[in-house]
Amino acid sequence: MKRLLSLILLFSSFPLLAQELMPPLLPWSGKSESLIVEDSNPWVTPGELTDLTESPTYTETMDWLRKLANSSPYLEMKSLGKSEQGRDIYLLVASKSQKFSPEDLAQENKATLFFHGGIHAGEIDGKDVGMMLLRDILHGEKMQLLDEANILFIPILNVDGHERRSEFGRVNQRGPKEMGWRTNARNLNLNRDFTKIETAGVKAVIDVLNSYQPDLYVDVHVTDGADYQYDVTYGYVKTGGYSPAISQFLSETFQPEVDQALKDWGHIPGPLLFAANGDDFSEGNIAFSFSPRFSHTYGDARHIPSILIENHSLKPFRQRVLGTYAFLEQAIRTIAKHYPAVQNAIISDQNQEKESIAVKFKFREAPADTMDFLGIASKKVRSEITGAEYVVWEGKAINQQVPSLLMDVPVQTVPIPKAYWISSEWGEVIEKLQNHGVEMEILDQPREVKLEYSKVTDFKMGSQPYEGLMRVQEFASEKIYRSQTFLPGSVRIKTDQDLGELIVILLEPESVDSFFQWGFFNTIFAQTEYMETYIMEPMIAQMLEKDANLKAAFEEKMSSDPEFAKNPRRIYRWFYEKTPYFDQNWKVIPVGREW
Known part of the structure; x- marks a missing residue:
């Protein structure tokens, strides 16, 4: 109760509304003022009455x-x-x-x-x-x-x-x-x-x-x-x-x-x-x-x-x-x-006939041009409170020549596949695509298809939520190819449609507004199955005995990477990833490309 009373007293003693602290205002009148009707008009709006x-x-x-x-x-x-x-x-x-x-x-x-x-x-x-x-x-x-x-x-x-x-x-x-x-x-x-x-x-x-x-x-x-x-x-x-x-x-x-x-x-x-x-x-x-x-x-x-x-x-x-x-x-x-x-x-x-689209842009090296800028005079004043400089607008009209800095140079482009495939378990993403108005084929029978996928090799998450979601801030990936059986409810999304560019923007991970970067596939980063050392030791021995190429690759890795050679956990991990027991879906973005 004391805290509430303190807040009431604080706000009641607040010195001025921001409206009273605004920069000086240039006078204005214009022909559009005639658009306001008289208060006696039966259809005067509530705003016009004020x-x-x-x-x-x-x-x-x-x-x-x-x-x-x-x-x-x-x-x-x-x-x-x-x-x-x-x-x-x-x-x-x-x-x-x-x-x-x-x-x-x-x-x-x-x-x-x-x-x-x-x-x-x-x-x-x-x-x-x-x-x-x-x-x-x-x-x-x-x-x-x-x-x-x-x-x-x-x-x-x-x-x-x-x-x-x-x-x-x-x-x-x-x-x-x-x-x-x-x-x-x-x-x-x-x-x-x-x-x-x-x-x-x-x-x-x-x-x-x-x-x-x-x-x-x-x-x-x-x-x-x-x-x-x-x-x-x-x-x-x-x-x-x-x-x-x-x-x-x-x-x-x-x-x-x-x-x-x-x-x-x-x-x-x-x-x-x-x-x-x-x-x-x-x-x-x-x-x-x-x-x-x-x-x-x-x-x-x-x-x-x-x-x-x-x-x-x-x-x-x-x-x-x-x-x-x-x-x-x-x-x-x-x-x-x-x-x-x-x-x-x-x-x-x-x-448009397009084989690829840009999904990320940067600024031009030099200004595109200059504009005749109708500005307001300002000056920099040093604050007695913070010691930093801040802008004070003076309410005087000035004309300036101002460079235009355009951010329209493509940094990253992605090729456009013939179609995308999404499995039925990603229903939230499928529903969002439907809400966008995207046309899609919804499977009513199982279908096996060989597709290209992106597998994340490294990533960094945002340090805090943005718009309520944990975004993928940075990542690297590689392409992998595999067959997958899609169950009923899964979808095939052709890119040859009016919203083709939007589909690529939403589904290609490199796009800053992709479902991947927004965090709708974040569960792919969790690894849920592991292997114990008492199984790995005899299995590694069998693998080295039966596969000369694997043995040569291991020996090269041990000699070229001293940190790896001194780390038993990394050694076990290296072998585990080469077994069929390793999670084949881990870090694989579940959007398949059909070419």
């Missing part, structure tokens, strides 16, 4: 959206399933045809845009944007958008994190007043989950991608980090990805039209921004090669045009929401206008 300084709770949001759906024949609201704490994850489907099933929408010659808010629940801009945009389509002057495209919208993806809301949600973000929590109720980060599918939220997203096959997927975030003039930054896989035709369309057609629309509405669009030195942009901006555990790279691996929006956290919630509205409205217009080109790009990437 002039977009606050964002509604889960219950308030869903009540408002349910009322909106009930008011129009063009909108359907349905649950995609339950969160870890039992909340519904809702999807809104807007369709001018008044048909809402994936099968019906697939029959229409019309683009489909899918976006969601709150994958990181404190970064909730997308939710309020979607409410305003759907309102303006159904009860405003923008029904034409629904003539051009179908719209899929998940208002809150991380619904449990959303309800862990307070004024202390995100320390470096300007609003809304109360913000949710980054991770879900099990403390898992949904935007690290797109390959392993451990969260209800990401499973819901992948279900939508599988069933509706959208022509554009947009994930709305808010940044961490540095200060600059841009308010809406966004990115996609430009180079070093798995969908070059889609990347070309996004770069040459989509981005110029969206950027111009944002400028017309009074916003400053920019690329994804990550300071090379972690403080300011004097040493360059990093363009990371995100792995497919992240939403937009996962979309690229699936050949779905995918955008990651990162609104600037130091800009007010109001400005960020309005900028995202302008982005999404133009995104709908652009994919509708260029729908045949979008489809052609998707089909082209799905039908």
Whole structure:
């Protein structure tokens, strides 16, 4: 009780909210402010009633959206399933045809845009944007958008994190007043989950991608980090990805039209921004090669045009929401206008002829180019508390020439086999592949097949759990070949399918997002059978007597490796591994390759 009272006194005397400690703010006004309706409008959103300084709770949001759906024949609201704490994850489907099933929408010659808010629940801009945009389509002057495209919208993806809301949600973000929590109720980060599918939220997203096959997927975030003039930054896989035709369309057609629309509405669009030195942009901006555990790279691996929006956290919630509205409205217009080109790009990437794919990238030796950077002046100040230097942003607009550091050089590639085989006992992995939408043949009779496998020769585990799993941090392996009888329930997965690249990413151990590196096969590292010395001694004598080649190899090993020669346990082990009693499955990754 005394401890609780002390904590209450501590927090009640906390001097200032972080909002009051933010860097100076550049003044802003723009045409997009006209998007906010009057309080007297019957369809004013809860956020607009606060002039977009606050964002509604889960219950308030869903009540408002349910009322909106009930008011129009063009909108359907349905649950995609339950969160870890039992909340519904809702999807809104807007369709001018008044048909809402994936099968019906697939029959229409019309683009489909899918976006969601709150994958990181404190970064909730997308939710309020979607409410305003759907309102303006159904009860405003923008029904034409629904003539051009179908719209899929998940208002809150991380619904449990959303309800862990307070004024202390995100320390470096300007609003809304109360913000949710980054991770879900099990403390898992949904935007690290797109390959392993451990969260209800990401499973819901992948279900939508599988069933509706959208022509554009947009994930709305808010940044961490540095200060600059841009308010809406966004990115996609430009180079070093798995969908070059889609990347070309996004770069040459989509981005110029969206950027111009944002400028017309009074916003400053920019690329994804990550300071090379972690403080300011004097040493360059990093363009990371995100792995497919992240939403937009996962979309690229699936050949779905995918955008990651990162609104600037130091800009007010109001400005960020309005900028995202302008982005999404133009995104709908652009994919509708260029729908045949979008489809052609998707089909082209799905039908690529590939013998191998890159699964790991590094930075280029030299910067790709320089960018005209709209920055904010800063200075380094030495802390009187720690003695270290830290950045102070001064609130003054500056222009800089900043090098672009691209991480798109392949470090490791893997050949693509004809098919993969997985035995029935690895049902969790098989189920995850099915959740991804992977096509597979499920055996109903035993079948013997000779396959190639990877056997781990050395490995190092991560020192602590990452996203709840013990990852394989480093490893070496060798190829082995053997026959195996696969029982009913085992699967054969051909790589000649639309998700072929994703299959390789998930199943080749060298891939940083493989099921192997995520730790789903960690039990292969446990050795469970051993041999006693009183058996080994007479067996070794028989082996040496009957096999001259083995005897010669042993004598060479003893003479060339003094440490081995002095270690009885290693000697016994050396012989044991050459007997049929040794565990033939130990360290063998249970994914067979058919060539």
